[in-house]
Amino acid sequence: MATVQEFSFAEFVKSILWLTFWILVIFTLILLPIIFIVLFFVPAPEIAGIEMNPYLLLTMMVNPQIGAPLINLTLDQPFFKVAVFPGFTFAALFATAIIFVERKFLAKMQIRVGPYYAGREVFWWARSLEGLLQMLADLLKLLGKEVIIPAGADKPIFWAAPVVLVVASSALIAVIPAGPGWVIADIDVGLLAVFAILGFFPLTALLASWASNSKYPFIGGLRALHQMIAYEIPLILSVLGVVILSGQLNLSKIVVAQEPYWYILLLPIGAFVFFITALAELERVPFDLPEAESEIVAGWLTEYSGMSYGLIQLASYIKLYALAGLFVTLFLGGWMGPPPLAFLGPNAPSGVDMFGVELLSTQEAVGILWFVVKTFGVAVLMLLPRGINPRIRIDILLRTGWAKLIAISFINIFIALALLYLGVAGPAGPVGVISP
Amino acid sequence: MSGAGGMFKAIESGTKHLIVRRFTLRYPEQKLKFVGDGYQYDPKQGVGIAGYKGRHILYHDKCTGCQLCAIACEGIAEAIGMVKIDKTWNHNKKSIMPQIDFGKCVFCGLCVDACPFYALFMTDDYELAAYTKEHLIYTPDQLAVKPKYQGNVEIKIDDQGATHG
Amino acid sequence: MSSQGDQPEEGSQAKAEAKPEAAKPEAAKPVVQKPVEIPALEKGIIEKFTGRFGDKIKLVYAKPKRIRFNVKTEDVLDFARFLHDEVGFDQPISVAGVDYPKENIIEVVYHIGCCTKPEYTSSVFAFGLKLPRNDPKMPTLIPVYGGVEYHERETFEMLGVIFEGHPRLERLLLPEDWADIPPLRKDFSIKGR
């Protein structure tokens, strides 16, 4: 009979203290000397007229005024935009928030509680926000799980697929402007880039499913392929109306082109088709056939476990954020407030200042706020069908995609063309507004 | 588009339930109230008295060690065994009393039906989790303790929906 | 229940006494009572069968809404066809096998209900076959009642009755590595009892 080793709290604490001790010893005896030797030979960089050195960094912690220009400078760095805002970190945090909201929202709709205990005892002020730390708990759980690779799996592809998915979905964020000037890659073919990147997902899903060397993933992968290809065409066609009206592929300029009227007012059908196809692209209910658990277990995710599964989920939620952001950019006027608020002008709240250094201008701050709020709203709308719809069947899905949605999106294109030729709206702006 | 109406109704129904009160029982903070004081049996009448079928309670001053509960359990769960006890009672010459293994018990209550001396009843206590199997075996002394179970909620129904407590 | 301790011996004795009753004299007993209490509906059904099959079948009992005949193995297909087509009992409910080691027979009892004829829907018609215990063989009734396929497979597995002509007479409920006698026979006993 196997004896279970008794858990001793004293041993546990002792091991942690022992570990801390060794880390401190290594840091002071090895790492600190190395840093100082390097600093001795390498001259400190000079940024914004201030010579950078470790002492300055330390004093910054006490007196942030010293570091304010530095922070301002950092905000302009491309690396900050890629890594923090509006890049990966922001997207990941947004995705986490979306997951939490989804769970609570769905629970409310289903007359239950949802995440409840995690975080309830930690923050006494967060009693009403039960389950606040649930996402952290889930992350820790996924990190602690073993990643099982099935025998006979194609290991390189199997490992690479989650990473590729995260990279591809993060790449989507690059072209989406989160505020005036707040875009990682302000390129003139932004919309084309979005569709180029979206083309990665079905291929990656198929590769992941094929590499799993199992039957359910394979069927799921084929379903994902069918579905995403069938829905990519209406997705592109629905956006065509926007391109016709704005005459742009650059997403920032598309936002600017929506100055008086958001395109959802001019092209409601296009917005509808885009919303539906975005749901299908995201494999969300009612289009979650590739993950239909009652037929094919978990579809192409079946063999993934632990953090590789976590990465796929993260990728899918980042993609949700990206597509919601794209919807906002294309149809809801991006960072612009609703038309009435745009006239507030000087009464609008001031920007984000830090000890006299303006980090964000008023326009930027309000733009970012509006973008986040709108994106969040669209994301919640995308979560809503999960509570009220069953899963659709593959043949109905394909028929809807190929026959109905494409036809509707053609109607949308004709509406856009009509608006263009009637002069109601167009690259030159609406009638009566003199274009610069 | 005949489906649009149905879809609209479904969305309406779903959003309507965002304001319906939540039905979940928050278990360790809320506990259900039960009817009566546990399942009991009246051998004279031959019928039971409604109540929750939880852990048993054994009245030492009534148990005669007749083994009827153990025999009743024989074909069901074989959870009841008769063990020696230290004390001697006048009415229990053999000084044996039932010991119940709650790892095996199915809580059917037929042992209560078998007891002709009002000695073995059931109580409201259902929180019997233990770390080892041995802890699930309740000796006659443990069975004699009356559990301190306090249910505090029951289903309430109003216009806002049903809820616990 | 206090006599539970010595139940096994008592039970086996009682079984030994009761066995002959259960199978044969019981069949004779209701015949005596029959003229007294058979309702008209059941009587009509019985007359249909006695008119058609005569002495080949034997009435076991006829309670209200329950009739049972015993049929010989060679007549069973004809009997079932007659029951299905002419009388109208069309819904198979159950196929049960009962083992009588003392008599050296295995009884297979079919219970057939009726869905379509309103006058018979409340009745259940049963017919039994007595098969030799060492070689229990009978023709399958799938051609008549399609629904008995899995019931017969179960009976095959649990009692070892071979249904000739059955398309898939193979393992159904028991584990794939079952290597014992069919478990519902009386000489198979549960471990420890």
Place this chain on the structure above:
Amino acid sequence: MGLPPSMQVEESEEGRILTISVGPQHPGSGHFRLVVKVDGDIIVDADPDPGYVHRGEEKMCEYRNYIQNIPHLERPMIADSCGILYPFCLGVEEIANIPVPERAKYIRVIMAELNRCIFELYWLGIYGIFLGHSTMFMWPMGDRELLIDLAEAATGARVTHAYFVPGGVRNDLPENFKERAFRQLDYFKHRLDQYKDIFYNNPLFLDRTKGVGVLSAQDAINLGVTGPVLRASGVKHDIRKIEPYDVYDQLDFEVYSMNTGDSYARAYVPLLEMYESINIIKQALEKMPSGSVRTKLGPNPRGPAGESFKRVEAGRGELAYYLVSDGTAKPYRVKMSVPSFRQIPAMSYLLKGSKLADMPAIYWSLNYWPVEADR
């Protein structure tokens, strides 16, 4: 690209057929295996393989006396534990000639109908999640609590009640049961109305179930299916009506049937039956006389040698027990004819030729419970 290595081995000669083992470790199967062969998305063959939870209930019955058989006989179907015990008690009463007090008959009907609702809700919840409708999983599971609460108040256990005994029921209903039941059943009826909006009239649900897995009345009878499946095919066959047991003949209720015989009908008939069950429970609570609820018996009831065949209408359909007694205190043979086992032939019959995506919609609409079928 070709198929991954593991799949190439299992390809058949046609080179198109893929064999999928749905179960026993599959979220959409239960303790049960369905060997499905697909050609593309079309199922060409479906072979049900029950037996993963076979525990020999029939053999166990032969070793226990009639009372001791009660707790283990309800284990195969704990979602409907009164329903599966009901015919056993009726059969023992016939064999041992035990009278049942009138009040006990009413209580039995109430509990059987409560259990029918509890079962149908459980089934409906799983049907919802099988079609990917998570709200339809949570709502019935939550509303089931309203009825489990009633059952618990009456019997003292949430699912495995062990409440019916030969000669009546174990104990009388608690004092304020009637008011409580009326209050909760009214709310439950209100909840059932909500299901229609979000699930039964949802166009996506209609797309998935209408015209899927059509079983004609003739096939349904010939395959021997029973219960809601049979009634969905247009055969009004309900044991409560055609062969009333206990006090069903004194209650006024309707038997619902639909003519289409597709998955939608099979899902809709249980909903109508739940409405009818509420009606029956309310009637029975009103009409219930006072008096004793259990005939006092010795510990080992026994009857003369003989046999009985008793059937009731459980949630899944006609549930029958064939009891053979040899005069001792233990049954000589107990044959359970369970509805789930009788639905198996329909399963492969309906799945052949349908789409893989229709598998959950058909499979679960058949009301098949692996544990009950295996016994």
